[in-house]
Amino acid sequence: MDRLLHLNRTLDELDPPRWRDPAGDATHLVRKVHALRCIPLGELQPADLRTLISQRVGLPYVLPLAVQLLLDEPLLDAYFYEGDLLLAAVDAPASAWAALPELAAQLRAVIEALPAAAVTDLPKGAAADLTRFASHG
Template sequence: MKVGARKETNVSNGQRKPDRTLEELDGQRWGEPPADATSLVRSVHGLRRRPVASLNAGELARLIRQGVGVRWLLPVALGILEDTAPNQAAGGFYDDDLLSAVLTCGSTTWAAQPELVKRMQEVLASLRDISPYLCDDVERFQRDTRRGR
């Protein structure tokens, strides 16, 4: 490894999870949240300073729902869903909060990253039992991404 090069960690589906923080990836330092900030704001500020590779599904969902770092987090979130969704039919667990956050990114996000649309469609195809609470999100994703073709 070259001096100063950033190490990355592999995940099981072959995707790369950067060991860099969102602050390093986007080049923006937000500083400390205001003293009267909500717990959500404090949490998002703190999560931006953690390496992306260390974020769990719930933390990824929180950031994605807030529209923070989606460019870097969406591929990581899809990697988690790709790893866990196929096991659902056998009684395995996938994170439906993460699925919901990813599905609701919005049509402009998906239009800008068509390779991720295919991955999301494959995740959805592998699920056998989608929560009724997510059906509207799934339908909206499918409708929005069909328009973008």
């Protein structure tokens, strides 16, 4: 199934059950993730994808969108720093990537093509995370 065909649908529609409204005392992050589940996939911004991936929400649907962006701009600054979307993606569970082997292979190729100088500017531990992901093929 091509998950990119569902760009006009939301995670609440595609990834049941629908979530209940967050509790009144929910954190900003919890409220944000709940709200993102109600936005059509095609309207999610890079920062939204990074948030959802980091929170492990809707991975079968948001990882393909992230990879699509990362193929064009591997070190995309989604919100916090250059490469934050890439690092969120490689930190997704192996089980999520196992369901998306072609995308994982494409992302590995992108990582392997990164210049060493670009990787050294990433946060501490990022190079090891990228190597770990790239070596699991």
